[in-house]
Amino acid sequence: MASLLQPDRVIYLVRGEKRIRASLSQLYFCRYCSELRSLECVSHEVDSHYCPSCLENMPSAEAKLKKNRCANCFDCPCCMHTLSTRATNIPAPLPDDPTKTTMKKAYYLACGFCRWTSRDVGMADKSVASGGWQEPENPHAQRITKLIEYYQQLAHREKQERDRKKLARRRQCMPLAFSEKYGLGTRLQRQRAGAPISSLAGLSLKEGEDQKEISIEPAQALDEVEPLPEDCYTGPISLPEVTTLRQRLLQPDFQPAGASQLHPRHKHLLMKRSLRCRKCEHNLSKPEFNPTSIKFKIQLVAVSYIPEVRIMSIPNLRYMKESQVLLTLTNPVENVTHVTLTPCDDEDPDDINSTAKVVLPGKELVLAGKDAAAEYDELAEPQDFQDDPDVVAFRKSNKIGFFIKVIPQKEEDADVTVSFKIRHDFRNLAAPVRPSEEGGGGAGGAAAAAAVSEAVWLTHQVELRLGPLAP
Amino acid sequence: MPIFDSLGSGGEKTAIVIDLGAAFTKCGFAGETGPRFIIPSEIRKPGQQQAIKVVQYNINTEELYVILKEFIHILYFRHLLVNPRDRRVVIIESILCPSHFRETLTKVFFKQFEVPSVLFAPSHLMAIMTLGINSALVMDCGYTETLVLPVYECTPVLPAWEALPLGGKAIHKELDGFLVEQCTVDTDTTTGQSVAAAIGIIPEETVEDIKVRTCFVSDLQRGLKIQEAKFNLDGTAERPAPPTDVAYPLDGEKILHIKGSIRDSVMEILFEQDNEEKSVATLILDTLVKCPIDTRKVLSENLVVIGGTAMLPGFLHRLLAEIRLLVEKPKYSDVLASKSFRIHAPPAKPNCTAWLGGAIFGALQDILGSRSVSRDYYNQMGRIPDWCCLSSPPPECLYDVGKTPPPLMKRAFSTEK
Numbered sequence: 001m002a003s004l005l006q007p008d009r010v011i012y013l014v015r016g017e018k019r020i021r022a023s024l025s026q027l028y029f030c031r032y033c034s035e036l037r038s039l040e041c042v043s044h045e046v047d048s049h050y051c052p053s054c055l056e057n058m059p060s061a062e063a064k065l066k067k068n069r070c071a072n073c074f075d076c077p078c079c080m081h082t083l084s085t086r087a088t089n090i091p092a093p094l095p096d097d098p099t100k101t102t103m104k105k106a107y108y109l110a111c112g113f114c115r116w117t118s119r120d121v122g123m124a125d126k127s128v129a130s131g132g133w134q135e136p137e138n139p140h141a142q143r144i145t146k147l148i149e150y151y152q153q154l155a156h157r158e159k160q161e162r163d164r165k166k167l168a169r170r171r172q173c174m175p176l177a178f179s180e181k182y183g184l185g186t187r188l189q190r191q192r193a194g195a196p197i198s199s200l201a202g203l204s205l206k207e208g209e210d211q212k213e214i215s216i217e218p219a220q221a222l223d224e225v226e227p228l229p230e231d232c233y234t235g236p237i238s239l240p241e242v243t244t245l246r247q248r249l250l251q252p253d254f255q256p257a258g259a260s261q262l263h264p265r266h267k268h269l270l271m272k273r274s275l276r277c278r279k280c281e282h283n284l285s286k287p288e289f290n291p292t293s294i295k296f297k298i299q300l301v302a303v304s305y306i307p308e309v310r311i312m313s314i315p316n317l318r319y320m321k322e323s324q325v326l327l328t329l330t331n332p333v334e335n336v337t338h339v340t341l342t343p344c345d346d347e348d349p350d351d352i353n354s355t356a357k358v359v360l361p362g363k364e365l366v367l368a369g370k371d372a373a374a375e376y377d378e379l380a381e382p383q384d385f386q387d388d389p390d391v392v393a394f395r396k397s398n399k400i401g402f403f404i405k406v407i408p409q410k411e412e413d414a415d416v417t418v419s420f421k422i423r424h425d426f427r428n429l430a431a432p433v434r435p436s437e438e439g440g441g442g443a444g445g446a447a448a449a450a451a452v453s454e455a456v457w458l459t460h461q462v463e464l465r466l467g468p469l470a471p
Numbered sequence: 472m473p474i475f476d477s478l479g480s481g482g483e484k485t486a487i488v489i490d491l492g493a494a495f496t497k498c499g500f501a502g503e504t505g506p507r508f509i510i511p512s513e514i515r516k517p518g519q520q521q522a523i524k525v526v527q528y529n530i531n532t533e534e535l536y537v538i539l540k541e542f543i544h545i546l547y548f549r550h551l552l553v554n555p556r557d558r559r560v561v562i563i564e565s566i567l568c569p570s571h572f573r574e575t576l577t578k579v580f581f582k583q584f585e586v587p588s589v590l591f592a593p594s595h596l597m598a599i600m601t602l603g604i605n606s607a608l609v610m611d612c613g614y615t616e617t618l619v620l621p622v623y624e625c626t627p628v629l630p631a632w633e634a635l636p637l638g639g640k641a642i643h644k645e646l647d648g649f650l651v652e653q654c655t656v657d658t659d660t661t662t663g664q665s666v667a668a669a670i671g672i673i674p675e676e677t678v679e680d681i682k683v684r685t686c687f688v689s690d691l692q693r694g695l696k697i698q699e700a701k702f703n704l705d706g707t708a709e710r711p712a713p714p715t716d717v718a719y720p721l722d723g724e725k726i727l728h729i730k731g732s733i734r735d736s737v738m739e740i741l742f743e744q745d746n747e748e749k750s751v752a753t754l755i756l757d758t759l760v761k762c763p764i765d766t767r768k769v770l771s772e773n774l775v776v777i778g779g780t781a782m783l784p785g786f787l788h789r790l791l792a793e794i795r796l797l798v799e800k801p802k803y804s805d806v807l808a809s810k811s812f813r814i815h816a817p818p819a820k821p822n823c824t825a826w827l828g829g830a831i832f833g834a835l836q837d838i839l840g841s842r843s844v845s846r847d848y849y850n851q852m853g854r855i856p857d858w859c860c861l862s863s864p865p866p867e868c869l870y871d872v873g874k875t876p877p878p879l880m881k882r883a884f885s886t887e888k
Contacts, residue, residue: 043585044544045554067507068552138504140818144827147603147818148502148834155835162841219602221773221813227690228785233735236715242684252497253505255782255820271552 004311012302013350013461016041021463027302028284030277031428034456036302037277042284047274050291053082053267057291069266072130076111077247077262083109083118085129109133109264121260136263138253150216304332307339307367307424309462312401316470319411322359324403325466331367331398333427339365340423341404344461351419353463358418359405361391370398408469419463425455486833487551490563490594490826491576493526494614494639495779497826498546501561501833505819506826508550514541528569535572539579547584555584559843561833563594563825565611565618566627567634570857577855581846588843589855590833595620596627597828598777601817606766607773610755611825612780614639617741619754623766629858631761633754637741639780643678645740646686649733650678657726669725677721685717685729688738688785691792697736698743738783742793752793756803767809774814779822787814 007023014020014027020038028037049063050056051070058070074083085107092104106125109118118133119125126132241259248255256262275285286298312326331337341360344351366385385395393401408416490497492512499506513522525542527535547555560580564573573591580586595609599622606623618634620627655662656669666673689697693711700710713731720726744750749757755774759767776787791814797803798810819827833839844855 040540040583043556044548045556046548046552049552063552141504143818144504144601144831147601148831150603151600151831152835152837155837159837159841216603218604219815219817221815223813225787225791225814227788228687232687232784233689233693233714234712237685237717239684239717239719244680245683248683249495249509252507252509252820252823255822257784269552271548273548 004314009311009465010309011463011465012036012306013463014038014041015350019350024302024306024308028275029300029302029305030280030282030284031300031305032280032282033277034426034428034458036306036460037284039275041278042275043278045274045276047272047287048289048291049269049271051267052270055291057289058269063269066266068269070269071266073267074109074133074264075250075267076114076116077250077264078116078259079111079114080250081111081113082267083111083264086110087129088125090125107132118264121263123263133264135265136254146214146216150214153214305426306458306460307331307337307422309422309464311464311466314466317356317406317408317416317466317468318470319408319413322405322407325406325464326393326401326403327464328399328401329365329367331370334369334371335427336369337367337424339367341365342421342423344419344421350461353417354419355410355413356406356408356416356418356466358420359407360420361388361402361404363388363391365392365400365402367400368395368398406466412469414468416466416469417463418466419461421459421461423457423459426458427455483836484558486559486561486839487553488561488563488826488829488833489546490829491526492613492779493524495822496525496542496546497563497823498550499826499830500551501830501839503830504827506823506830509822510546510550512542514538514545526572528572532571532575535575536579539576540583543579543584555580555586558586559588559590559833559839560586561590561592561829561839561843563597563829564591565613566593566595566620566629566632566858567618570859573857574854577844577849581849586846588840588845589849590839590843591855592829592832593620593627594777594825594828596622596625597825597832598775598817599625600828600831601819601824602775602815604773604815606769607775607815608755608758608770609775609777610751610781612638612751612776612778612786612821614779617751617754617778617780619758621758621762621766621770623762623770628762628766631758633758633761635749635751635754637751638778639679639682641740642682642737642780643675646682646733646737647673647675647678649737650681650727650729653730653733655728656721657728659724666727670721681719681729682737685719686734686737686783688741688783688789689735690785690789691796693735694739694742694789698739701736701739738786741780742789750793752790752797755794756797756807760803760806767807768811771807771809772811772813774812775817775824776814777817777821777824781821 007025010023011021012024012027014022014036016038018040020040022038026038028039028042029035030037046060049058049060049068051058051073053073054070056070056072058066075081076083086109087105087107089103090106091101094100094102104127106127107129108123108125110116123133243257243259243262247259247262248257251263251265254261254263272287272291273285274283274287276283283298284300285296288295288297308330310328310330312328314325315323317323329339343358343360344354368385387395387400391402393403395401404418404420406416406418410416486501488499488501488506490506494512495509496512497506497509499508511522512525514525515522523538525538527538530538547553562576577589580589594611595618598609598611599605599607605625606621608619608621610617610619616634616636616638618632620629620632622628650673651666654666656664656666658664658669661669688694696709696711710732714734716731717729717734718726719729741751744753759771762770776790781787791812794812795810798807798812804810817824817827849855
């Protein structure tokens with residue numbers, strides 16, 4: 001029976017740029033647009049960075065500087081597990097008296113999973129527990145920086161020429177049309193985005209305008225390449241000493257082939273995401289700043305605003321025979337909600353999956369508000385709603401069970417699907433107080449506040465998957 | 472250079488650079504010396520064991536859009552950890568990338584992630600930016616194919632392109648064939664079982680790992696002897712002594728015994744000339760023949776080899792030797808006057824060289840904006856300009872308010888560049 005509560009049984013339709021169908025537990029509700037939103041129609045933003053092993057928050061400026069890596073934690077280069085720092089006592093000579101030795105603490109990194117240690121790659125033990133380990137630097141870093149400076153100079157020159165041309169162009173319109181007709185001149189100089197990138201070489205530094213010219217040595221091509229060593233053809237290879245492709249690609253700057261050159265790297269950070277509605281730019285979900293907290297500062301999830309439909313029991317469904325299905329409807333908000341169910345029209349373009357006809361209760365269903373204290377308050381009188389026993393099976397605080405009748409239309413149906421529209425009233429407590437109420441003064445303000453949140457009627461399309469026909 | 476990283480000129484944030492290869496994707500930030508991550512170009516759906524490849528050209532647009540969206544989402548929020556809206560994007564692509572893939576990728580970036588601008592940079596051109604030279608003959612040995620494109624004075628010579636589908640994929644297939652045919656598996660209980668009986672199909676990741684760790688490219692003499700022994704017509708050619716066998720452990724219980732002869736002979740498919748007498752080495756000579764005469768000397772003395780397959784041990788040495796051997800053949804020696812070939816060593820590993828070029832270009836904040844396709848242009852035109860499609864007007868026209876484009880824009884562009 002738990003299979004009836006699976007999330008993909010009851011699906012709500014989201015009308016965004018695309019029609020998205022998802023269970024209510026995966027959707028968000030924008031209070032300002034009064035619409036459902038799914039993960040695909042909101043914009044995601046990076047909120048905060050934190051290290052997954054030491055759970056330390058890192059401000060984004062520092063994260064950028066450290067290249068999104070934690071300062072204290074390391075990853076094992078062999079198995080990607082987190083490394084732990086271990087201490088040993090080694091004898092070391094006293095600074096005053098070289099002949100006597102005393103025990104000093106030395107720290108090294110070790111992996112608890114694959115038993116790799118920092119001594120395997122020749123890293124010396126450090127005398128401080130943290131902060132002593134450095135990652136090796138890329139040997140080509142200087143050359144690349146020089147190249148960037150050189151090209152930046154050319155780019156600056158191109159920008160100046162472009163700006164100059166723009167100012168010059170505005171003054172003369174006629175000659176431009178002429179030169180376009182006859183000359184290849186201006187065409188060549190206009191950069192077309194999307195065409196293969198044309199040269200920055202045209203702006204060489206031959207016109208030495210700048211005082212500080214940075215020139216670059218072009219790279220020299222080699223005549224000969226080193227051949228493979230002879231023992232490659234005849235000698236045995238020991239597989240544990242050769243790095244796997246995955247281990248190599250974790251260090252893109254070096255990609256060492258031998259396991260004795262695999263250095264540990266700092267651990268990569270993770271981030272917390274915040275979601276924002278694309279239309280009204282309000283935040284739908286904003287997590288707490290603290291990495292150890294799983295709560296949210298803003299959490300506009302759909303289950304706390306929209307009544308949820310769940311399937312309670314399904315009888316045997318037979319082709320062309322009317323069966324009664326029991327559904328429950330839960331009210332997530334604190335005020336009384338009125339719900340009306342209407343069937344989808346025959347020609348509804350959104351209604352593509354239904355394979356059965358459905359007969360819904362015509363009357364309006366009333367749901368009591370969610371009252372957190374109700375389960376503890378035994379003396380409270382139950383609210384009296386006149387329920388039609390044909391429609392409402394039971395009522396329990398903010399939940400009711402009701403019947404719908406389903407007539408499967410397809411023979412040999414593997415998954416009978418019905419869809420209908422649910423219309424309910426929604427009070428938007430986030431809406432600002434209207435100026436006409438404010439004029440009523442302070443005394444009327446409190447009474448007006450209750451009436452200010454107007455009821456808006458929202459309609460959602462719901463699809464139910466009822467499973468296969470009974471054999 | 473921390474100062475360069477955090478403050479661009481004018482305070483613009485550094486762009487991100489992505490090289491979407493068929494096997495691996497390199498991603499990182501402009502101005503840095505290497506990519507931050509090299510990850511396989513595939514996504515995993517929950518519940519499915521088989522990963523889905525991202526770079527597929529034969530699926531319909533809807534599916535491709537969903538796959539690309541998922542992949543780019545992972546790139547941004549698990550690896551790069553930045554907001555997409557803030558940073559320009561530089562995408563390194565192959566010249567032969569189909570337009571529909573490019574269009575879908577652009578749509579994902581602009582519509583889903585709302586990036587400010589996108590620049591498609593050809594990989595061959597970016598490779599020479601890492602060297603500080605203006606002309607080179609660039610060969611990209613990747614996963615699906617090997618593509619050669621000469622670049623003269625910073626302009627790709629498009630008519631002279633040459634390609635062969637000999638890349639990582641072909642090597643994997645060949646290696647898989649050899650392993651299944653010739654090798655045996657030992658399990659806990661049995662020894663000497665055939666591969667098909669013991670484990671069924673060997674997953675491609677395992678084949679790739681075997682290739683990377685145990686195989687190499689022999690030098691010219693040895694390689695020619697191996698080829699002779701393979702296509703042995705009169706039964707006299709003998710194969711040189713094979714290297715040692717390797718016991719390769721599979722998942723802890725089974726051991727695959729790889730025959731030594733496979734280790735050096737599988738790479739010969741790159742250099743064996745097929746019926747059309749084409750191999751990876753002839754591509755370079757064919758390209759030179761297609762290039763204009765006065766460019767040939769400069770190009771032959773500036774060879775650049777990029778791509779993951781070029782990182783195989785012994786590949787470059789063998790390539791140079793093969794080229795020097797083949798250029799003596801009458802087909803080439805009659806046409807090519809200069810027979811000197813020299814090869815460059817870029818300041819990055821061959822699989823990251825194109826990425827590095829893109830990172831250097833992406834660091835030029837003065838011109839990156841004007842050379843990229845901005846989101847406004849895309850929203851107005853609905854498509855990105857492509858080198859093979861000449862009907863899109865250049866972006867400058869859109870900003871001249873009130874000036875209608877001259878009627879010549881609609882004419883054939885054959886006389887203009």
